[in-house]
Amino acid sequence: MRNGIIIVDHGSRRDESNRMLERVAELFGQRFHERYDIVEPAHMELAEPSIATAYARCVERGATRVVVCPFFLGPGKHWTQDIPALTAAAAAKFPGTRYHVAQTLGIDDLILDLLDKRASHCVGHEFICEVCRGTNRSGECADAGADAECAKAAPVVGAVAL
Numbered sequence: 001m002r003n004g005i006i007i008v009d010h011g012s013r014r015d016e017s018n019r020m021l022e023r024v025a026e027l028f029g030q031r032f033h034e035r036y037d038i039v040e041p042a043h044m045e046l047a048e049p050s051i052a053t054a055y056a057r058c059v060e061r062g063a064t065r066v067v068v069c070p071f072f073l074g075p076g077k078h079w080t081q082d083i084p085a086l087t088a089a090a091a092a093k094f095p096g097t098r099y100h101v102a103q104t105l106g107i108d109d110l111i112l113d114l115l116d117k118r119a120s121h122c123v124g125h126e127f128i129c130e131v132c133r134g135t136n137r138s139g140e141c142a143d144a145g146a147d148a149e150c151a152k153a154a155p156v157v158g159a160v161a162l
Contacts, residue, residue, distance in 0.1 A: 001065055004038040004058030005029075008051055008083060009071040011043030018047045021071060038063045044078060044086065051083070055090035059097060066091070066099040073111075075104050 007028060009021040022041040029039035038061045042054035049057070051068065058066050068087050070079050084101050091099050105111060121129060132138040 002038060002062045003036060004040065004055075004061065004063030004066040005036045006040050006042050006051065006054045006058065006066060006068045007071055008042040008044055008054070008068055010078065011046035013046055018043060024071065042068075044082060051086040052090040052093075055087065055094070055099070059094045064097050066097060067102055068099060069102045070104050072104045073106070075106070079104050 005028070007021065007025045009017075012018055021043065025039055025041035029036065032039075038058050040049065040054040040057045042049050042051045044051065055066060066087075068083060070083055072079060079101070087099050087101055091097055121131075128138055128140065134140065
């Protein structure tokens with residue numbers, strides 16, 4: 001029995017956000033290739049690959065069991081209803097396969113460490129770093145006492161790995 005892993009997020013109208021999840025799946029597959037040689041990204045809605053597409057790819061690559069890992073923090077409606085329903089519909093097309101929807105990321109020491117890493121980066125760069133400089137995320141507009149036009153004019157810059 002081969003296991004497939006699907007890492008699923010909500011999906012976005014922003015290509016940059018969708019590509020980030022696809023990169024997460026790629027990196028996960030590289031890091032844990034000895035344990036999981038079949039890893040596919042999926043977006044719950046708004047973008048491809050969908051859960052159905054990812055499930056089919058897992059099966060095509062030889063998976064008979066599929067773990068769907070939500071890239072969500074909390075156990076909301078998407079985890080309790082939407083992702084299981086979409087996964088069940090995908091699995092129905094492949095008799096002889098089994099699936100399980102894993103827990104959300106939740107509260108974990110690793111999440112706390114990541115939050116500390118992000119906050120420390122902001123503090124360590126005096127609240128103005130290469131990720132947010134010149135955007136409405138940096139607070140520069142508010143610090144300068146500028147009007148709302150400053151915040152609107154600030155470009156939206158994608159996050160980078162810190």
